[in-house]
Amino acid sequence: MIKDPSEFRREAHRMADRIADYFEEIGSYPVKSQVKPGEILSLLPEQPPALPEEIQDIMADFERVIMPGITHWQHPDFHAYFPANSSYASVLAEWLTAALGQQAMIWETSPAATELEERVMQWMKQMFGLPLHWTGVLQDTASASTLAALLTAREKCTGFITNSEGFPSASGLRIYASTETHSSIEKAVKIAGFGRKNLVKVPVDKNFALDAEALEQAIRRDLSEGFTPCCVVATIGTTGSTAVDPVRKTGEICRKYHVWLHIDAAFAGTALILPEMRHFADGLELADSYVFNPHKWMFTNFDASAYYVSDPELLIRTFEILPEYLKTRTRGKVNDYRDWGVALGRRFRALKLWFVIRNFGTEGIRETVRKHLEMASWLSERIGESDDFTLMAPVNFSLVCFRFTPSHIREAEHLNELNQELLARLNSSGKLYLSHTLLNGSYCLRMVTAQTYIGQHHVENAWKIILETSKKLNDEKYMG
Numbered sequence: 080m081i082k083d084p085s086e087f088r089r090e091a092h093r094m095a096d097r098i099a100d101y102f103e104e105i106g107s108y109p110v111k112s113q114v115k116p117g118e119i120l121s122l123l124p125e126q127p128p129a130l131p132e133e134i135q136d137i138m139a140d141f142e143r144v145i146m147p148g149i150t151h152w153q154h155p156d157f158h159a160y161f162p163a164n165s166s167y168a169s170v171l172a173e174w175l176t177a178a179l180g181q182q183a184m185i186w187e188t189s190p191a192a193t194e195l196e197e198r199v200m201q202w203m204k205q206m207f208g209l210p211l212h213w214t215g216v217l218q219d220t221a222s223a224s225t226l227a228a229l230l231t232a233r234e235k236c237t238g239f240i241t242n243s244e245g246f247p248s249a250s251g252l253r254i255y256a257s258t259e260t261h262s263s264i265e266k267a268v269k270i271a272g273f274g275r276k277n278l279v280k281v282p283v284d285k286n287f288a289l290d291a292e293a294l295e296q297a298i299r300r301d302l303s304e305g306f307t308p309c310c311v312v313a314t315i316g317t318t319g320s321t322a323v324d325p326v327r328k329t330g331e332i333c334r335k336y337h338v339w340l341h342i343d344a345a346f347a348g349t350a351l352i353l354p355e356m357r358h359f360a361d362g363l364e365l366a367d368s369y370v371f372n373p374h375k376w377m378f379t380n381f382d383a384s385a386y387y388v389s390d391p392e393l394l395i396r397t398f399e400i401l402p403e404y405l406k407t408r409t410r411g412k413v414n415d416y417r418d419w420g421v422a423l424g425r426r427f428r429a430l431k432l433w434f435v436i437r438n439f440g441t442e443g444i445r446e447t448v449r450k451h452l453e454m455a456s457w458l459s460e461r462i463g464e465s466d467d468f469t470l471m472a473p474v475n476f477s478l479v480c481f482r483f484t485p486s487h488i489r490e491a492e493h494l495n496e497l498n499q500e501l502l503a504r505l506n507s508s509g510k511l512y513l514s515h516t517l518l519n520g521s522y523c524l525r526m527v528t529a530q531t532y533i534g535q536h537h538v539e540n541a542w543k544i545i546l547e548t549s550k551k552l553n554d555e556k557y558m559g
């Protein structure tokens with residue numbers, strides 16, 4: 080067992096080297112782990128060790144047992160899902176965070192964590208052109224932020240009765256979101272007590288964005304049937320295709336019917352650092368709450384979710400609870416962030432954001448994000464020029480949705496199967512990692528170009544592999 084600082088120093092130096100080696104060699108690993116289910120578990124002893132083990136022995140097992148089961152999210156050829164970006168600055172800060180082991184539940188338990196969080200949240204309002212009257216707090220995930228939004232909307236809607244009395248029976252509070260909304264909305268609706276059946280899925284237009292007219296019709300219909308419209312969740316950058324719901328129109332409808340508007344910009348929110356991308360957020364000032372995840376695209380390792388509200392009093396009233404042991408003399412004069420979300424205990428997340436923002440500089444973040452957008456445009460142009468591939472959704476940010484559509488295959492089912500097979504082959508090659516989505520029933524490949532250390536050559540190489548693999552697949556299936 081490490082017992083003193085000198086031993087720790089020795090191991091920490093080794094660890095720093097191991098981490099630096101990892102980043103240096105990351106390109107040599109298969110992007111997606113190639114292990115089979117249960118393979119890692121079978122290599123782990125069933126009993127915990129009774130006696131202390133040396134760090135070097137643990138590290139040997141880390142290399143032998145754990146590393147093969149790692150999917151390399153920081154690999155520049157990782158293009159799946161949305162990224163969970165890290166960066167050198169973020170890793171260094173996270174190391175410090177672990178060492179300090181702060182529990183930032185109230186100001187008194189960590190004044191620096193609290194006040195740095197306040198400042199960083201203010202900085203990000205300026206960086207992303209967010210309404211300056213908003214107030215921000217860090218949550219762990221967008222899922223938790225959206226849950227906070229729905230709970231606050233619920234309390235506002237029921238005059239804080241639900242907090243004290245429980246859900247009024249037959250309350251019929253309705254939540255609205257597009258059919259393309261992220262699953263975390265449905266999860267929040269479920270666990271916040273609204274009942275899944277009260278989530279109204281609003282149709283989308285040809286660009287997979289929420290149809291504002293259909294939203295208004297749904298609200299009017301619900302009102303006429305005795306339901307209470309409570310909250311609309313609009314998305315800037317849906318998970319499937321990064322579609323952007325019409326924020327201003329949605330906001331105006333929400334104002335008209337006194338409905339809470341929550342905006343989920345979990346991934347695409349980072350793009351608002353570019354003034355030329357802010358048109359996607361036109362009308363943001365009409366929102367009651369907003370979330371974006373620096374842990375997706377802003378080079379800050381998981382977890383860090385930025386949650387903003389226009390009225391912090393409503394948020395605090397929803398969550399606050401005051402047991403004797405948490406009473407302090409500073410209460411009311413400072414931010415006690417335990418009252419701003421579900422958890423009492425809070426990590427010192429602001430430190431890594433502070434490191435990242437300072438080490439990149441706002442210009443550095445802007446430049447990197449711009450490059451990511453250019454790479455996505457480059458790829459969409461190649462797909463546009465190709466006779467064998469089809470672009471399946473507008474490329475609003477750094478995600479390209481496309482599929483293999485050789486002209487001799489017409490049946491929708493065959494195209495879906497072909498693209499599933501293509502994805503499986505690409506990912507099992509270990510050379511790159513893409514994911515998929517269904518758009519209007521069509522199975523599409525999703526390729527994101529937003530890794531922290533991605534370069535144009537990675538995208539060009541990925542496109543080359545996609546062309547080669549699809550040709551081989553087509554030849555084997557139909558020409559041989």
Ligand SMILES: Cc1ncc(COP(=O)(O)O)c(C=O)c1O
Nearest residue numbers: 220221222261263317318343345
């Ligand atoms: C649009 C959107 N919202 C919410 C989430 C959930 O994010 P988190 O994992 O931070 O809860 C995602 C995840 O990809 C997302 O794409």
